[in-house]
Structures are given as C-alpha cells and as structure tokens.
Amino acid sequence: QKEVEQNSGPLSVPEGAIASLNCTYSDRVSQSFFWYRQYSGKSPELIMSIYSNGDKEDGRFTAQLNKASQYVSLLIRDSQPSDSATYLCAVNKHGANSKLTFGKGITLSVRP
Amino acid sequence: DAGVIQSPRHEVTEMGQEVTLRCKPISGHNSLFWYRQTMMRGLELLIYFNNNVPIDDSGMPEDRFSAKMPNASFSTLKIQPSEPRDSAVYFCASSSNRGRDEQFFGPGTRLTVL
Numbered sequence: 001q002k003e004v005e006q007n008s009g010p011l012s013v014p015e016g017a018i019a020s021l022n023c024t025y026s027d028r029v030s031q032s033f034f035w036y037r038q039y040s041g042k043s044p045e046l047i048m049s050i051y052s053n054g055d056k057e058d059g060r061f062t063a064q065l066n067k068a069s070q071y072v073s074l075l076i077r078d079s080q081p082s083d084s085a086t087y088l089c090a091v092n093k094h095g096a097n098s099k100l101t102f103g104k105g106i107t108l109s110v111r112p
Numbered sequence: 113d114a115g116v117i118q119s120p121r122h123e124v125t126e127m128g129q130e131v132t133l134r135c136k137p138i139s140g141h142n143s144l145f146w147y148r149q150t151m152m153r154g155l156e157l158l159i160y161f162n163n164n165v166p167i168d169d170s171g172m173p174e175d176r177f178s179a180k181m182p183n184a185s186f187s188t189l190k191i192q193p194s195e196p197r198d199s200a201v202y203f204c205a206s207s208s209n210r211g212r213d214e215q216f217f218g219p220g221t222r223l224t225v226l
Contacts, residue, residue, distance in 0.1 A: 032213050043203055043217040044155070088155065092213050099145065099168060100215060104154040 003027060004091050006103035014111050019076040023089030023103055026070070032092040033065055033072045034100065039085045048074060079110045114138070116218030118204050124224045130192040133221045136185055137206030145215060146179055146189050147203040155203075161187065162209075194225045 005024050013019045021035075032051055036044035048063040050056045050072065056063045062075040072091075076083055089103040117136040125131055137144045145160040159169040161181045169179070176195070181187040191198055201222050205215040 034214065036217075043220050046214055046216060049212070049214055090215075098213065099157050099160055100213075101157075102155040 002103075003101045004089055004103040006087075006089050006106045009106035010109055011106055012109045012111060013079050015079060015081060017079050017110075019079045019083065019108055019110070021074040021076075021087050021089075021106055021108070022071060023073065024071045025089075025091045025101075027091075027093050028067075028070065030067075030070075030091045030093045033063070034090040034092075035061075035063060035072075035074045036088040036090060036102075037085045038088060038105065044088055076108075079108075081110045081112050084108055084110050116204055116206050116216055118202075118218040118221050120221060121219060122222045122224075124226065125194055126226050127195055128193045129225075130190065131194045131198075131223060131225075133189040133202050133204075133223070135187045135189070135204030135218060137187070137204070138208075138216060139185070141206035141208045141216075142184065143207045143209065143215075144181060144187050145205040145207075146187070147205065147217075148200045149203060149220075150200045158189070191223075194223075196225045199223055199225050 003026050007022050035048040037047045038044045050063040050065045060077045064073045086105040086107045088105040090100040092100050119134045143162050146158040149155045158171045159179045164181045179189045201220045203217050203220045205217045207215045
C-alpha cells in the first residue's frame with residue numbers, strides 16, 4: 001500500500017461545479033495534511049493545510065480531514081478554468097521540521 | 113518577502129559532467145528540503161536539513177548525489193558525474209519551526225542531461 005494515494009485522474013468538471021479531490025494515507029500517526037496546487041511548468045504552491053478532524057474553509061476551497069478513516073479531501077466550489085492544475089496531497093507524520101510524503105497528484109480540468 | 117530562490121532555472125549538460133544546483137531558503141526558515149520531480153516517479157524527497165544539519169538522506173539515489181548546507185541561507189545539490197536518467201526538475205523547499213510545518217517551494221531547476 002502506498003503511503004499517500006490519490007484517486008486516479010484526470011478529473012474534468014464544468015465551470016461553476018464543485019470539484020472533489022480525495023486522498024488516503026496509510027500511517028495513522030500522521031499529523032499534518034496539505035494540499036498543493038501545481039500549474040504546468042511551475043512549482044507546487046501550498047493552498048491548504050489542515051491539522052485536526054473536520055472541515056477547514058478558505059474562500060472557495062474546503063479541506064476535510066477524517067483521521068479515523070485516514071482520508072483528506074479538497075473541495076473546490078464554483079470551479080474556474082484557472083483552477084485547472086495538478087493537485088498534490090501531502091502528509092507529515094512527525095510534526096515540525098520533518099519530511100512530507102506526497103501523493104502522485106491528480107490533474108483537474110475545468111471546462112468553460 | 114522573497115521566497116525560496118533557486119539557480120540556475122535551467123541547466124543543460126552532457127553526460128559525465130558535474131552539475132551544481134543552488135538554493136537560498138526563505139529568511140528565518142530553519143529546514144530545507146531537496147526534491148526531484150519526474151513524470152514517472154512524481155515528487156520525491158532527496159534529502160533534508162534542520163539547522164544546517166542533514167537529517168534524512170535516504171532519498172538520495174546514489175553516491176553520485178551529494179548535498180551541503182554550509183550556512184542557514186545557502187544549500188547546494190551536486191551530481192557528479194551526471195547521467196541522462198538524472199534529467200528532472202529539482203525543487204528546493206523550506207519551512208520554519210515556529211509551530212507550523214508548511215513547506216514553501218522554490219521555482220525549481222529543470223535539468224537536462226544529454
């Protein structure tokens with residue numbers, strides 16, 4: 001089992017729809033969870049971090065964490081063509097100043 | 113505030129040559145991470161430093177790769193000799209120990225080994 005798994009893509013949604021991106025992780029001791037957005041040819045950009053169970057909202061983005069089920073998701077409301085990118089899920093098992101483990105990413109395409 | 117700075121942004125070299133990639137972390141950050149990204153393998157951690165000390169280099173592919181962090185504001189990743197399979201984008205990231213473990217990435221160096 002991979003440490004961090006993201007559902008295979010690509011994912012295509014129409015403009016204005018909700019895009020749902022999912023991620024599961026294998027190690028129960030994982031403490032911190034992140035979503036990065038990466039445009040083609042660019043570096044990963046941190047868009048959400050979540051540390052406790054439940055939802056965390058930031059603008060059109062909502063991260064959801066369920067430690068019992070070992071999954072973390074990202075919802076993008078009112079999807080825009082500018083949201084088209086690869087989204088990477090990352091997990092930190094050991095807290096500050098330790099390494100992240102990344103999923104392979106899922107490519108989102110928002111159709112105008 | 114300046115983000116993570118990497119140089120060069122692009123490097124094309126021939127097999128067997130030495131390649132040195134450079135990174136300046138965000139000022140005040142005390143952890144630095146080197147990653148490599150390819151289509152096949154995704155984003156892989158090569159090595160990371162805390163307070164200039166290497167903590168985990170288990171991701172370094174082989175002895176041809178070495179990394180140093182002589183001070184808090186500078187790190188290098190060296191490949192000697194380079195091989196075509198080293199072609200990838202190499203990212204540097206940094207984070208702070210002030211209660212959060214968010215990592216911020218530099219723009220990357222696209223390395224092509226012919």
